[in-house]
Amino acid sequence: MGFGTAGEVVRAGTWQGEAVARVVLDYEGRFLRRKRLAVEGGGDVLVDLPQTVSLEPGDGLRVEAGVIEVAAAAEPLLRIKGNLVRLAWHIGNRHTPCEVAGDHLLIRADHVLANMLAHLGAEVEAIDAPFRPEGGAYGHGRTHGHSHGPEEQSRGHEHDHEHEHRHGH
Structure with a gap:
């Protein structure tokens, strides 16, 4: 059964009622703009969004029949214990x-x-589990690139000023 085209994301907690279907996506799969996705139980949906988005578990894709829920797939991860502040610094330093x-x-x-x-x-x-990393400091989702958040993007903010990037790798 095809669910047609989803052209709108509905963020977790903002939609009500039962989902008409569910897609299960890994971390990379939840970063998309235009793609055909398999729906649990059979069928598919074409996602055709105006811009690339980072979907979170619980978000939905609006289709004519209702909302298709987005779930996080289990994927190979590393569970890390120890001095978390120090370890998080080293992980973050590697982006x-x-x-x-x-x-x-x-x-x-x-x-x-x-x-x-x-x-x-x-x-x-080593474990297999859904992956839901921290979002970016300047807004919802991932931190690919260097932006100043949705407010400046919506005003057409371009990089017309200097940034000094120092990374000690």
């Missing part, structure tokens, strides 16, 4: 998406980062 939980951090499985973190004294465990 790696990270989910912050009460007693651990989660990052996507990466053997190079696993070795680095182990050498820093972390307990590193």
